[in-house]
Amino acid sequence: MKIELPLPVPKASAYQYYAFPLAVNQTMHHSRDWIASNFIQVEFDTRGEHAPVPFSFTMSDYSVNPLLDVMSMSMSWFEDGDIVDSLKRALSDGWYIYTFFDEFYFPSRESYRQWEFVHDALIYGYDKEANAFLIYGYDKDLLLTSVWTHEREIYAAYMSAMQKDLSHSRVVLYRPNPRKEYPINLSLITRTIEEYLSGFNTSEHFAAGYVPRDFVYGVETYEPLKESLAQEFNDGEFLNLRNMQVLWEHKRLMLDRSVRLSESIPAIGELTPEFNHLADFTKSIRNALVQKRFSGSSLNRLELIADVDALKRKEIEALSKFHQLLAKY
Structure with missing residues (x-):
C-alpha cells in the first residue's frame, strides 16, 4: 500500500507554517477566490531580526481555514508511542499532518546528526513496503522538497521534539473539503x-x-x-x-x-x-x-x-x- 496525497507548489512559501495549508488549499481550484481575498496585509515585528518571524503576512491563525476540515491538538496526545500508527490512520483518511520534529534525525536536513533542531514539517504520504513517510519542508540546501523518511526516524524525531519545552507546538490535521465554498470577497x-x-x-x-x-x-x-x-x-x-x-x-x-x-x-x-x-x-x-x-x-x-x-x-x-x-x- 502506498499513499501520496496531492500537493501543489504553494504560491507563498517563505515560511512553512503558511506554505503548508496554502498548498493543501491549492488542491482545490475554487480556493483561488479565498487566496485572492487574503494575503494582502503584511506586518513587521518591531523586534526585527530578534523576532522569530520578522516580516510576514497578517492573518489571525493560519490553521483556521474556511475550505479545509481542520483538527488541532497538543503533541502530547501522542506521547504514549502511537504516533506512527496515528499518522498512518490520518493519511488513510485523507488528512495532511502538520507537526514538529527534531531534525537531528532527518537525513535530508542540515542539522542531521549534528545538532538538535525542532522544526515543523508536513507529512502527506506513506509507503507500507518501505516503512517510510513522505515529508515536505526545507532541506539542507534550503529547497522546499519532499523526502521519503523511514518511520523509525519519524518516531525518534517526534519523541525527541516531545522532550523539548515546546508548549506552542501542536499537531494540525488538514483535509480539503470540496463541498465548502468561499466566494471572492x-x-x-x-x-x-x-x-x-x-x-x-x-x-x-x-x-x-x-x-x-x-x-x-x-x-x-x-x-x-x-x-x-x-x-x-x-x-x-x-x-x-x-x-x-x-x-x-x-x-x-x-x-x-x-x-x-x-x-x-x-x-x-x-x-x-x-x-x-x-x-x-x-x-x-x-x-x-x-x-x-x-x-x-x-x-x-x-x-x-x-x-x-x-x-x-x-x-x-x-x-x-x-x-x-x-x-x-
Whole structure:
C-alpha cells in the first residue's frame, strides 16, 4: 500500500507554517477566490531580526481555514508511542499532518546528526513496503522538497521534539473539503488594501480572540525593511533573505489578485501590467541579495535602498488606483 496525497507548489512559501495549508488549499481550484481575498496585509515585528518571524503576512491563525476540515491538538496526545500508527490512520483518511520534529534525525536536513533542531514539517504520504513517510519542508540546501523518511526516524524525531519545552507546538490535521465554498470577497479586499496603504494595525480586527500585535503594518513596513537591509550590509552578511522572499510573494499574489478580479471587473485588467512590473522588480531585488549572499557578487547598498524606495512609490501608485476601482463596487 502506498499513499501520496496531492500537493501543489504553494504560491507563498517563505515560511512553512503558511506554505503548508496554502498548498493543501491549492488542491482545490475554487480556493483561488479565498487566496485572492487574503494575503494582502503584511506586518513587521518591531523586534526585527530578534523576532522569530520578522516580516510576514497578517492573518489571525493560519490553521483556521474556511475550505479545509481542520483538527488541532497538543503533541502530547501522542506521547504514549502511537504516533506512527496515528499518522498512518490520518493519511488513510485523507488528512495532511502538520507537526514538529527534531531534525537531528532527518537525513535530508542540515542539522542531521549534528545538532538538535525542532522544526515543523508536513507529512502527506506513506509507503507500507518501505516503512517510510513522505515529508515536505526545507532541506539542507534550503529547497522546499519532499523526502521519503523511514518511520523509525519519524518516531525518534517526534519523541525527541516531545522532550523539548515546546508548549506552542501542536499537531494540525488538514483535509480539503470540496463541498465548502468561499466566494471572492470584494469588500474584504477593498478594506484590506486601504489598511495596507494606511498602515493600519489589521490585527485589531481579531481582538476578540487575540491580543492585537504592536507591529508595523502595510506600506509602513518598508522602513524597517530598509533598516534591516542596511544593518545586514554593515554586518557584512545577509542574515535573513526571507524578508525579501515575503515581499516578492506579496507582489506575486497581488498580481494574481488583479488577474482574478479582472475577470469580473475588466477595468482592473489595465492595472495588471503595473502589478506584473512590481512583481518582476521585487524579484530582481531579491535575486540580487541571493547572489550577494551565496556568490559574493557586488551590490551597492545605496542603490539597493533606492530600489526599495522606488518599489514603495510604484506600489502605492498602483494600489491607490486599484483601491479606487474596487471602491466603486
